[in-house]
Amino acid sequence: MTQLVGQELATGTTAPTTPTDEEQRRAGQWRDIWHLFTRNRLAIVGLVLVAVLFLTAALAPLLTSYDPYDQDLTNTLAPPSGDHLLGTDPLGRDQLSRIVFGSRIAVIVGLASILLSTVIGVIFGAMAGYLGRGWDTVIMRVADVFFAFPLLIGAIVIILMLGRGVLPVILSLAIFSWATVARLLRSSILSTREADYVMAARALGGTGWRLVTRHILPNSFAPVLVFATFNVGVAVVAEASLSFLGVGVKADVPEWGNMIAVGRGYVGTSDYLWLFPSIAVVLTVLGFVFVGDGLRDALDPKLR
Amino acid sequence: MVTFIIRRVIQMVIVLLGATFVLFACLFVLPGDPIASLAGSERARDPAVAAELRQRYNLDDPLLVQYGAFVWNFAHGDLGEDYAQRRPVNEILGPKVVNSAKLAGVAILIDVALGIFAGIIAAVLRYSFWDVFITLLTTIAIGFPVFVIGLLLQQTFALQFGVLPLFGMNDGIKSYILPATTIALVDAALVARLMRGTLLEVLRADYVRTAIAKGLPRRTVLSRHAMRNAVIPVLTYLGISFGGFLSGALITEAIFNWDGIGLALVVAIQQQNNPIIVGIVAYSVVIFVVINLIVDLAYAALDPRIRLS
Numbered sequence: 001m002t003q004l005v006g007q008e009l010a011t012g013t014t015a016p017t018t019p020t021d022e023e024q025r026r027a028g029q030w031r032d033i034w035h036l037f038t039r040n041r042l043a044i045v046g047l048v049l050v051a052v053l054f055l056t057a058a059l060a061p062l063l064t065s066y067d068p069y070d071q072d073l074t075n076t077l078a079p080p081s082g083d084h085l086l087g088t089d090p091l092g093r094d095q096l097s098r099i100v101f102g103s104r105i106a107v108i109v110g111l112a113s114i115l116l117s118t119v120i121g122v123i124f125g126a127m128a129g130y131l132g133r134g135w136d137t138v139i140m141r142v143a144d145v146f147f148a149f150p151l152l153i154g155a156i157v158i159i160l161m162l163g164r165g166v167l168p169v170i171l172s173l174a175i176f177s178w179a180t181v182a183r184l185l186r187s188s189i190l191s192t193r194e195a196d197y198v199m200a201a202r203a204l205g206g207t208g209w210r211l212v213t214r215h216i217l218p219n220s221f222a223p224v225l226v227f228a229t230f231n232v233g234v235a236v237v238a239e240a241s242l243s244f245l246g247v248g249v250k251a252d253v254p255e256w257g258n259m260i261a262v263g264r265g266y267v268g269t270s271d272y273l274w275l276f277p278s279i280a281v282v283l284t285v286l287g288f289v290f291v292g293d294g295l296r297d298a299l300d301p302k303l304r
Numbered sequence: 305m306v307t308f309i310i311r312r313v314i315q316m317v318i319v320l321l322g323a324t325f326v327l328f329a330c331l332f333v334l335p336g337d338p339i340a341s342l343a344g345s346e347r348a349r350d351p352a353v354a355a356e357l358r359q360r361y362n363l364d365d366p367l368l369v370q371y372g373a374f375v376w377n378f379a380h381g382d383l384g385e386d387y388a389q390r391r392p393v394n395e396i397l398g399p400k401v402v403n404s405a406k407l408a409g410v411a412i413l414i415d416v417a418l419g420i421f422a423g424i425i426a427a428v429l430r431y432s433f434w435d436v437f438i439t440l441l442t443t444i445a446i447g448f449p450v451f452v453i454g455l456l457l458q459q460t461f462a463l464q465f466g467v468l469p470l471f472g473m474n475d476g477i478k479s480y481i482l483p484a485t486t487i488a489l490v491d492a493a494l495v496a497r498l499m500r501g502t503l504l505e506v507l508r509a510d511y512v513r514t515a516i517a518k519g520l521p522r523r524t525v526l527s528r529h530a531m532r533n534a535v536i537p538v539l540t541y542l543g544i545s546f547g548g549f550l551s552g553a554l555i556t557e558a559i560f561n562w563d564g565i566g567l568a569l570v571v572a573i574q575q576q577n578n579p580i581i582v583g584i585v586a587y588s589v590v591i592f593v594v595i596n597l598i599v600d601l602a603y604a605a606l607d608p609r610i611r612l613s
Contacts, residue, residue: 042443144315145322148589152551153569157585160573161330237449241555244451245570260451264559267455268463278452286447 036298043294049287056100057107066094068101068254077270087272089262095272098254099280105255106284109170109239110232116174118228121181122217128182129189129220130212140186143179151176151238152245159247166249169242173235184227188220195219222299226292233288240281256281308604316597323589324378328371331578374582383583388575393583397565401587403473404564407487408553410480412542415488415495420538422492423499428526430504438496445493450552454486454559471561483560487552491545498541503534536606543599550588 037043056063066084072092080087086095128139146154151173158172192198193216201215242248243257244264251258256277263274365373377384383393426438461482462470468482469475506512507530515525557566565584572580 141315141318142322144319145326148319148323148593149326149585150547150550150588150592152554153585153588156569156573157327157330157581160581233447238551240449241451241551245555245558247573257451260455264451264455267459271459274455278449278455281449282447282452285449286444289443289446 033298037294040294040297042290043297046287046290046292046294049283050291053103053107053284053287057103060100060104064094064097064100066097068093068097069252070094077266077273079270080272086276087270089259089273090266093254095259095276098259099256099277101254102256102259102277102280103284105166105249105253106236106239106281109166109173110236110284110288113170113173113177113235113239114228114232116170117178117231118181118224120174120178122185122224124178125182125185125224126189126212126217129186130193130216136186139182143182146176147179147183149176151234152241155238155242156245156247159242164247164250169239169248172242173238177231177235181224181227184223185220188223189216192216192219226296226299229288229292229295233285233292236281236284236288305604309601312597312600316593319593320590321375323593324375324586325371327582327585327589328374329367331582332367332370378586383586384579386572386579387577388580393579396580397568397583397587400563400565400568403562404553404557404566407480407483407557407562407564408549410484411487411549411553414484415492416542418488419492419495420499420535422496423538424503424526424531426496426500427503427507435500439500442493442496445490448490450486450490450555451559453489454483454556457482457486458559471559473562483556483562486556486559487549491548491552494545495538495541499534499538502537503530506530506534509533536603539606540599540603543596546595547592550592 070093072088074092075084075088076090076092078084078088078092080095084094084096086099088094089098124139124143128136128143149157154176155169155172158175159168162168162171198211198215201211206215239248240255240257240260243255244261246261248257249255259277260274260281263270263277266273374384381394383397385391386393386396389396422438422442426435429435458470461468469479473479512525512530515529516522520528553564554566554569556562557564558570561567565587568580569584571577572584
């Protein structure tokens with residue numbers, strides 16, 4: 001964001017003098033970011049994919065004509081047809097409904113786990129980066145401990161403790177991904193706190209909390225935001241992987257990993273069982289990756 | 305360099321102690337009674353037998369005592385006895401570790417070879433058809449979860465074309481191809497992107513221009529001057545990505561019925577066989593941390609600037 005302000009000044013936008021100008025400048029900043037973002041065609045594709053995902057999750061009951069839990073044992077393993085657009089599973093449940101309702105789990109787990117890990121990571125990363133010394137050492141060692149677990153393997157350990165379900169999955173993913181956020185923010189803060197404008201704010205009498213919240217955090221936040229966006233995709237994959245392995249959400253819940261796990265037994269005979277939920281996962285992940293790519297380019301040209 | 309190594313090794317030991325403690329604390333408060341899920345659970349319902357079993361596995365000791373005993377034994381390479389077969393965990397996991405390591409080895413070879421090759425092509429032929437093609441392919445590949453790739457490969461090469469085994473590990477080198485590719489593919493895409501980026505950056509450096517200016521053939525400039533420096537970030541990345549590798553191997557082994565520690569973990573979870581779970585997770589953490597240490601040291605050896613800071 002620093003670069004953007006610099007860019008603006010360089011291209012001759014007037015410097016702020018009054019509060020109204022300040023507001024205008026802010027709006028201009030967001031317009032610039034939006035402009036840079038939309039210049040990236042893949043980012044637009046990503047935005048559309050993410051929007052479709054959110055709409056699907058929000059409007060799930062309106063988009064489907066079958067209950068995702070309703071079994072029809074007289075019509076199992078039906079291939080895609082006019083009645084069941086994406087066929088039925090081994091218990092005769094409508095595949096389309098299950099995929100549509102599965103988007104809810106993806107959205108909830110993806111957003112909640114990343115929100116949680118970002119909040120934890122930002123708090124600890126800011127403490128380590130700003131307080132330095134002993135705090136830094138202790139916090140970063142603790143982060144190292146959590147970093148030492150491969151994501152899925154760590155998550156499985158937590159789920160073994162808490163039991164299967166949506167909440168344990170969210171918690172387990174957050175517990176093993178905050179460390180990266182903390183590291184990112186810490187190193188970003190270490191470089192911004194030496195910047196001239198922070199020195200200037202300090203020289204003007206700015207202290208502790210205000211320095212952190214007004215000057216250091218806003219300028220260190222771009223990498224964290226980009227990372228968080230990418231990581232929603234990672235969380236969606238991790239959540240589906242856990243369910244695929246039988247340690248995610250409960251087995252009868254309409255969820256993509258569960259569906260693919262069922263379809264695994266029908267590879268080569270009823271491929272639509274795993275193919276369609278797989279497409280849903282892939283499009284979701286790509287959506288967040290593309291948006292993350294676009295955000296990175298728009299927020300910080302240096303990161304490109 | 306020596307102080308650097310010592311400092312990093314001490315750090316590593318602290319991390320390992322912390323990680324094993326987290327693991328142990330989690331499994332200690334696990335709901336459910338592991339004794340109840342022991343083999344021969346009919347007999348285990350007899351309180352006297354159950355008490356004897358609890359004694360045998362030290363389940364009645366306080367957390368810290370159990371943890372201390374675990375660390376002591378683990379440091380001596382002893383992971384205790386499992387609940388299902390009552391055999392030493394090491395004896396059970398030994399051959400499985402070998403199987404997993406073989407698969408991982410092939411996977412890393414595919415990963416590095418494919419990733420670096422594609423990255424070099426894309427960077428050297430920048431903006432050509434191949435560059436666009438590789439960049440697009442690697443961008444899309446990132447969205448593919450391991451289990452989707454595994455099922456796609458099974459469907460295509462084992463069932464559609466019937467050229468490779470569907471699962472198992474009894475067909476020699478042929479049985480390695482699909483699972484190893486499954487683990488490696490997404491990571492290879494990331495390696496290719498990283499390789500392209502760093503190589504493009506290095507190709508703009510002054511020393512490369514000098515090398516070109518003094519009339520060295522392009523091939524020599526690339527292999528002697530550019531690649532040496534461009535490969536360092538890729539090396540670091542491989543260390544970090546190893547965790548993803550372990551997670552990927554877990555799913556891949558389950559899909560391809562590969563008799564390694566990944567499959568063993570999935571089975572142990574179903575049986576609540578804690579000693580096996582603890583053993584496998586502890587091994588993964590140790591391997592992950594040690595590999596990162598090696599990468600750090602290699603990095604410091606290759607790039608003198610790191611040691612100084």
